[in-house]
Amino acid sequence: MLDARAWRQAWAAAARAPVGGDYGDPAGEPELRAALSAFVARQRGLAVGAENVVVTAGALHALNVIVRALLPPGSAALFEEPGYRAARQVLLDAGHTVIPVPVDDGGLSIGPDSPPARLAYVTPSHQFPLGGRMSLPRRLALLEWARRHDALIVEDDYDGEFRYDAPPLPTLASLDAGGGRVLYLGTLSKVLAPAVRTGFLTAPPALVPALVRARTLLDFGHPLPVQRAVTWLLAGGHVDRHVRRARRWHSQVRTALTEELAPLAPRATLGGIEAGLHVCLHLHGDLDAREVAARLAAREVHAVTLDTYAMRPVTSQALVLGFGGLTVDEARRGARVIRGVLAP
Known part of the structure; x- marks a missing residue:
């Protein structure tokens, strides 16, 4: 948990900000989006512009936005087996077909015979629940699969800040530079606290408008006081x-x-x-x-x-x-x- 003094200062800074008479930006306030893009560059080596960041209420909320915005009805999605139950249920509840794909110590096993799908959901930095890290050859194979089948990849980096005795591997999003296929999910739940309910996704430019529209229709954006407090913590180096x-x-x-x-x-x-x-x-x-x-x-x-x-x-x-x-x-x-x- 972040130290109490920083928490108090963050909320005090948020309280001093004037209360406007309109909704905020449904994608997130520009200052927070910029702070998050700088944070993910420092922590994960992912260079992404603030305009490609959408603030969310966490990784599951981000996945709901993606499913709502980008998946046609009745789509198929590749999913890690075993995998994150709640994320799988998001896809099933939305009426999509989940295709389980085995994982091992090297992550999701993708090859020439892997079935087509509209989306693949993966946790490559620390597979949930087995805990393996997706190897670089597997990452490249997954990107090639997505290119071949015109599919999207959701990269859920739910605890990527915590690595021990192992060099970082490049994110799928950074390996996909210019490819326009990877949506990267991050969360501050493991870093700050789940109760803050703040996360983010980064998306290729062509996909951002549809994601912002879905966020607008879903809940019109993140609470401004929370955004301002988190921005203060990020910009001041506290996080x-x-x-x-x-x-x-x-x-x-x-x-x-x-x-x-x-x-x-x-x-x-x-x-x-x-x-x-x-x-x-x-x-x-x-x-x-x-x-x-x-x-x-x-x-x-x-x-x-x-x-x-x-x-x-x-x-x-x-x-x-x-x-x-x-x-x-x-x-x-x-x-x-x-x-x-x-x-x-």
């Missing part, structure tokens, strides 16, 4: 400083978690540890993930089984372990409970 502090904090928690769980190998092994705020504990042998999760819950350690993120039956037994809200000591205590439950 960048907080990201650096949070990255060190989460790195320590992640190290504690991995150290405590390492002795479980080969009975259980960790994946997805290079980035993000969760890891995936893969269970081997005769271990059953649901049974293990129930035993952990009885000891007040909560984990989600991998099968809950899949559309089809999965044979892999694994637990998704989130650590974003934990201290080092809490991570160690929880990991020791897991070791006790999994000890042969």
Whole structure:
């Protein structure tokens, strides 16, 4: 959480701004769009103009806007399997067909035989929930698939600010320079707090008018006081400083978690540890993930089984372990409970 003093100053700055008599820009206030474009350039190396940024209420809200604006009725969409349940449900609730595509440590598996679709939704920086990073060859293959089928790609970079012991890979959006096919989603929920309800999308110039129109019809834009407070935090460098502090904090928690769980190998092994705020504990042998999760819950350690993120039956037994809200000591205590439950 950002320090309380910065929060108070941000809201005070927002309160001092005059209250106009009209709605704001449905794409977001120009100052915030400029601050977000500079932020994503610093944090993710993505060079994009403020005019190509649309402020949203988070990644799911952004996906709803995209679906409303750009997908014809009854479109097909490629989706990671297993993948982010809520994003999948956005597509299904809108009447589109979701085509599950397997993922592994290298991300979404795309090849010449991959089916056509109007859109592909991916989490390449830290696949949710397995945690792998999409390799550069896979990224290029996905872009080629989109070109071949005249499709769009939604790149959900929901926790891309948090990387550990691994060099950053270029975003799909930056690799698509000039291609006009990638919509990049970012959120401040992991950086600041989910309650701020602020995120953004970046889009190729040709797609921005349709997205702004959809945002206008959906809710006419983001609350101005929130935009002004977030702009103050971004422009003053407070968010960048907080990201650096949070990255060190989460790195320590992640190290504690991995150290405590390492002795479980080969009975259980960790994946997805290079980035993000969760890891995936893969269970081997005769271990059953649901049974293990129930035993952990009885000891007040909560984990989600991998099968809950899949559309089809999965044979892999694994637990998704989130650590974003934990201290080092809490991570160690929880990991020791897991070791006790999994000890042969």
